[in-house]
Amino acid sequence: MPQSSTASPMSTGALVLRYAGSLILGMVVLNVVFLLLETYFKLSPGNMAAMGIFLIWGAASWVGQLWFLRELARPESGRAWTVAALCALVTYLVQAAFVLLAAAAALSEFGNLGLSRGSDRMIILGVFVAVAVLEFLVIRLAIGVGAKGAERRAQRQAAKAGA
Numbered sequence: 237m238p239q240s241s242t243a244s245p246m247s248t249g250a251l252v253l254r255y256a257g258s259l260i261l262g263m264v265v266l267n268v269v270f271l272l273l274e275t276y277f278k279l280s281p282g283n284m285a286a287m288g289i290f291l292i293w294g295a296a297s298w299v300g301q302l303w304f305l306r307e308l309a310r311p312e313s314g315r316a317w318t319v320a321a322l323c324a325l326v327t328y329l330v331q332a333a334f335v336l337l338a339a340a341a342a343l344s345e346f347g348n349l350g351l352s353r354g355s356d357r358m359i360i361l362g363v364f365v366a367v368a369v370l371e372f373l374v375i376r377l378a379i380g381v382g383a384k385g386a387e388r389r390a391q392r393q394a395a396k397a398g399a
Contacts, residue, residue: 246303251303259295262295270284270379291394297379297381299397301386304383310387317376
């Protein structure tokens with residue numbers, strides 16, 4: 237078992253900011269790679285909707301690793317849920333910004349979004365809620381998996397040092 241840390245715990249805000257930075261950096265890098273593929277190699281990556289979940293997973297698991305390495309203990313459940321909820325909120329805000337930009341572009345090009353019926357809006361709202369819940373659960377799971385992976389690496393390094 238790793239020794240207890242002498243460093244002060246990371247603040248919730250610091251964890252959420254690191255998550256946000258990692259997520260936004262990942263989005264920018266992914267879009268640049270897609271742009272380069274299309275421009276220079278005439279390759280279209282196609283529908284890459286699942287890449288968003290992978291970006292979210294990567295950012296959250298990195299936060300979990302940082303959390304363990306700083307505190308040398310797995311995150312407490314209540315605090316991990318709080319951080320996951322705040323990270324999910326950041327994710328929703330970033331996604332909302334992209335959706336609003338896309339909607340504004342569609343409105344300027346087409347004049348409307350073609351959502352005249354209330355049932356269409358309710359279906360879209362239902363999909364948004366389902367995706368939001370899925371993303372929240374993915375973030376929480378990834379924080380735990382990242383911390384657990386960092387703990388295992390620390391235990392292996394301690395075992396090597398002790399042998």
